[in-house]
Amino acid sequence: MSTTERSELDPSHDIFHARRHPLDYIFDPKSVAVIGASERAGSVGRTLLWNLIRNPFGGTVYPINPKRPNVLGIRAYPNIEAVPEQVDLAVIVTPAPTVPGVVSQCIEAGVKGAIIISAGFKELGPEGAELEQRILEQVHRSSMRLIGPNCLGVMNPRSGLNATFAGSMALPGNVALVSQSGALCTAILDFSLRDNVGFSAFVSIGSMLDVDWGDLIQYLGDDPHTNAIVLYMESIGIARDFLSAAREVALTKPIIVIKAGRTEAAAKAAASHTGSLAGSDEVFSAAVRRTGVVRVETIEDLFNIAEVAAKQPSPKGPRLTIVTNAGGPGVLATDRLISSGGELAELSDETRKALDELLPPHWSRGNPIDILGDADPLRYAKALKIAADDPNSDGLLVILTPQDMTDPTMTAETLKEHAHIPGKPVLASWMGGVDVAAGVDILNRAGVSTFDYPDAAARAFTYLWQRSYNLRAIYETPRVGHADTSVLLERRARAEEIIGAAREQGRTLLTEAESKRLLAAYDIPVVETLVATDVDEAVAHADHIGYPVVLKLHSETITHKTDVGGVVLNVHSADEVRENFEGIRESVTQLAGAEHFDGVTVQPMLQFSDAYELIIGSSLDAQFGPVLLFGTGGSLVEVYKDRSLGLPPLNGTLAIRMMEQTKVFRALEGVRGRSPIDIGEIQRVLVRFSDLIVDQPWIKESDINPLLVSSDRVVAVDGRFVLHDPSTSEEELSKPVIRPYPMKYAGTAKLRDGTEVKLRPIRPDDEPLLVQFHEGLSDDSVRMRFFQPLKLSRRVRHERLSRVCFNDYDRELALVAIVGDENPEVIGIGRLAKLHHARVAELSMMVSDGWQRQGLGSLLLERVIPFAKDEQLEGIVATILRDNIAMQKIAQRAGFTLKNDLESPVVEAYLSLREN
Incomplete structure (x- = not known):
């Protein structure tokens, strides 16, 4: 069965009848009604109508x-019902109180799309919010899509549609702009006309009552005229929709975002180290890193990076080679490169030798490559070619300053041949005005992005590298895989027992001992911790552990033990245990109250000469749900603030990426003669901690501080978990914004010959198993699946398999069938992928040749259908080759309707999931 994209299916009529994308009625309407059209000079209704008819x-x-x-x-017509033909798009500019009624009339008239220009809604308070709720209720009972309210409108410069009240029409181009600010749209529009910048779409999204970021990103991602998408964002809206759409589209089209409100701090969780370190803006940055979206700081960067990313390939690394005819600009570019996260490429011996033969003796002999002020076009071209061939270089920046001997125009003509180097972006900064204008135009037309200043070009390169780095993190096959599903379920059950016991007692704070049991349930190594409720028990525990020991307050109510004198280190004898037990009791009684003292815990005093203190934690963000933290730990954690944030769930690769964001990571790799730490073990701890936070939604905030790591040991010395208030309902619990691994679809079954097979959702670390799977497929099986011969080398490319293995479980589900425990083997795969513009999923299946006719196809189909039902889809569609009789029978047995066109080489199959 095929997974090729198809038009939307309309199950209510002919299940195979194609129809338009719902947003086509907004971006490419055949008829538009302006509700509130006016002749009053200066009114929005007049401007809108005039813009529509003059373009x-x-x-x-x-x-x-x-x-x-x-x-x-x-x-003019008195109302929408009086219009003599079907209206595709209604643009509404009437006063806010009238809009709910107008929307209702549009729905009754069968209008497919609407733009509400009118303001006066939730931005004005509760009364406006109530108006919005009434509109939303109307929209939800229909198939109409709506942009706004409180927006500038929509332009489609390629068709000439100008459904806005802006003063001008945007030029056609290949960059789509989506902005939450209408005022910024008009400013950008004016700037774009001055600088001859074109757009494939120009959208003011307004309050996002219906159509949001996710909808538009997906729509523009499918648009063949859009090469890049730029976003001006003030609020995230539905975070899961945004991240899911952005992750899918950003792999093939650059998405550049600028978000207002960088300095607004999130609400602090006063009792949590993690909460006090994690601000909402940092969380947003961590979120976009999980998608491959590039976040920039200025509007200038917004369009610069979009242009560069659309013209040039993404670099494979951070190393830039600079070729310049002046030293100063090269130094400025270097400063910006290093400060923004890039690196200067180290010239290879071969490159230096080649440049020695080309350049005058007093060239810079390093990077930046200063080819001197008298460089002619030929010297530029040869130097660039040599630099481009250096394997140490990931990209090139060519700088030209107009000197007496310089020919900016001819130099640009000469460099055109080197405008596109596979895998290496080429940027240029022709500094100056009139003298360099012709050369700049030549380079732009050749596909080289040009910059007025070299530091801006260097910054653009680092943004390109950031995009590559983030995408690689998403689609790189993890070296550290997840545990088997049975192990994951066992961990979850042990943890739920610990948390459930505390909740039954009405507690929101786990004791340190309970916290460490919780960590141990997820195989996170913890220091031995014994609870003593009286002094004699404390002495017995210390004698058992061996001196020196650590005594800590054991309390069900106090979270930070050091604040009440609740921690004593280096206790060397039984007498010291007795003395310090009473000392902790007295201190807690004096500072907090006797009722907060429940005894002490006794732990070994760990002493590692080469140890580092780390912190791993979690807190909740209002928009993105659970957020993870990793960084330098210990008592000064808030002072150092060396940390990175990430969103669960993590795999091994994403865990490493979180660690790489911190300063302490370099130390962990080994510095100044100190042995390197076992990074792999820290990586595993971080992944397991992520699993814990995803699995246990009753956890409100938590931290392991410190996680003590040395060259031969990683151990959690202290742990702290705060639970949600017992009055919280399960519906109120925060969920991960990125849907975690759906274990509910995992299980076992038996084939006809009795072989037991595991059926579970695919994981990123399954890629090697899929390579083996494809190696065993016959040519006929390949043809049945892909409808054509497809070489093994193409089928097993990482770029292809990563798209299969890295499921976005919001949008698709691939189930693999596996036999064998010690040497597991994938013998079949079934996949459902939601269509972008319909509540329908497309089915594809493939079974290994040696396991066919064992009922596996039917099993896979039986197990993926519940996913479609859980997602409330209307149906499942599949395309089957005419001679694939076996798959047609499987589909028919499952209830699919087959459409058999004798003139077509394929059979269309459809399963309706609508309730009768």
């Missing part, structure tokens, strides 16, 4: 005004 878009415009027979010479 022909190939459709009909209908003014709606109950008080006038015509507007601007065009026949």
